[in-house]
Amino acid sequence: MFYSIRHVTRYRYDAPVRECVMQLYMQPKSEGGQRLQSFQVTTQPRATLQAYTDHFGNAVYHFDVPGVHQDLQTEAEAAVEVQAQPAPPEWVDASAWQALGAGEIRAEHFDMLHPHGLTLPTAALDAFLNERGLLKGEDPMSTLRRLNRGIFEAFAYAQDETEVDSPIDVALKKRKGVCQDFSHIMIVAARGWGIPTRYVSGYLYTKRDAGDRSAADATHAWVEALLPGAGWVGFDPTNNVLAGERHIRVAIGRDYNDVPPARGVFKGPANSELAVAVTVAPAQAPRRRDDFLRVVRPMVQRADRPAPATADAQQQQQQ
């Protein structure tokens, strides 16, 4: 599938502000079955974009607006291809539990195994898991499939009940929330069972007829768990599906706070309003370059110059 994604963010202030510094986690990844064809960010007021790769391998863009402004807009446009991957197995061998305990896995995935920030274990979570019978099962794959469904069934999808960075207990108490809450809850439970689990920030091409609950005009979040014999498997507890061709991955982290789509700091005594719009639309496959290019001057051997024969000459031409 090819997608074209547009992600617009607008901050408005009720008084002039200055020296705004922003960072964006918005560039879709180019790895696994996903390929980034093009990406660009524009800002209003105009600013020079800088970029770096963070310690989780995510692309981060940042810029600053030193002057006085009252309105700041960013627009990210991406073209992405996502290829269907073989479906993960229904279950893995029971020995996977033991494999997860191996020193190398525990060392390499330290960050995705330990509580951090918004993924701290709580008594309310334990109570929830017990009440729903969501306990460590015979193998990690089927255990997580059950958890994925269990969270979907127990919680209502409701915006404005939680904040993006609410502790999990807020959603647990209300039994309502959005994708960040469900993902954090799933992460804490899975890590508690010793499964390396990470937060994924990205986009979803929503399909109502597939039973999706996610809002269509927003960013999305789900989780990925490392399962011996299956690799990193994406679980989307918001929609009770495994991540597949409709999930477009942007960034991975320990929790939401590691990879918020936009974060900024400004100076000035002002209140701010944030407006966000996201569209994910299926797109035509971009034409392959060979099809797109048209030869206007065919190669002809010129009589007055010998053909380049040695490796040296070829190299020189390339310089």
Next chain:
Amino acid sequence: MELGKSAVRLTVVSNRARPGQDAPFATYELDRAYDEMFQSDGGPRPHAKDLYDTLCTLPIAELERRQQTCEQSFLHQGITFTVYGHEEATEKIIPTDLLPRIVPGAEWDRLERGLKQRIVALNHFLKDVYNDGKILNDGIVPRDLVFGSKHYLRQMRGVAVPLDAYVNVCGTDIIRREDGSFVVLEDNLRVPSGVSYMLANREVAKRAFGDLYRAYGVRPIEHYGQELLATLKALAAGFRDEPRICLLTPGIFNSAYYEHAFLARQMGVELVEGRDLLVHDNVVYMRTTAGVKRVDVIYRRIDDDFIDPLAFRHDSALGVPGLMNAYRAGNVVIANALGTGVADDKAVYSYVPAIIRYYLSEEPLLDVVETYRCREPQQLSHTLENLDKFVVKAVGESGGYGMLVGPHASLAEREAFRAKLKSDPDNYIAQPTIQLSTAPCFVHGGVEARHVDLRPYILHATDTRLVPGALTRVALKRGSLVVNSSQGGGSKDTWVLPT
């Protein structure tokens, strides 16, 4: 070592200073601790004899007059610090003691070699844990300990640090055991403070005992500011000939603000707060009356967490938004580098001898105190059984906060701590109570023994250097072993002799 027992109240008087009849030393008591002035037979150590003789000839009234002059000088200069956690406003004059502590040159030279070795190894360690992690892969230091440390900054992974010099200013706390050998108590690798007290103590001691100071030929330390400046300049040598340097302070409410202003003045660099700096297109600028000026080196006295609200604590108003971006891009030097706290974690401390062997293939020249890591179940139960004998410390804290001195704690305090320890064992280490050495201090109109430690300041860029001196911190309460200024300690001058 039967250190456990030794910490009980030090009232056992094994000996009196020999010339105890001499006026100022009439109540001077020696116990099992090493004394900086007297041998165990009560006679003054050879290097301390001149000071001893001088004190015996001076009338008490004269000593009192000189002590008052010292204190007045501190008061007039505003040499203060802030004690957190007290009810009333808490800016205090740091108590200074009149009598210099004397360190023979040969002892100092050995100590200096050990400290240099230690800071070089710790810099290797920091580079490693933020890049390849070899020492973790080789199982020398447990990965959990490093990655689980609250001072380990993931944002520093893969960030290039000029000269690979992460720790540029280090204040290492040294104590003397009963046998007189020096041992490291802790490294301060983040934003060590106190060097201004070292310099201020020297000024007043020179005035109080000028003749003696000259006669001893005490090694000079007054050039510390210039040495620090040279260190900071060396860090920018790669990209700026005449770097613009500033000292970044959290502001006037910080406990060490006096020192920040003092050092900026000594070096002739700007003293700035976060709001005086801004980052534009990955470059740091300082606001001046003549417009903005590019900044190349920041000697920061703000903790990691507060230095950039975009990268770290979002609620911090002290820092500079975007500073981490400029730093990552290599456009500004920050000294000390960010994330150095992972190496002065008190649990990592116990691995420093192994760290030295691993990177330098040398034997450590300085000992460390035997340390029990409560994260290991056996060592935890050993600690719980010996709570009345041990000192228990939270691994990521400093300044004497969050610690239990077992022998001096009440039963209730110990039981409260026992619960904390059990609920979060990873966060604690335990050490036998060490008898800090004693030194003569002028208190209550006479000279009495008080426990002291030693904090030298090590500078590191292209090379590693120390000014031959240190802050000697004093536990002013009789018998107390806690020297931290935040816990009511004082300080005195340290004279390093030519030989």
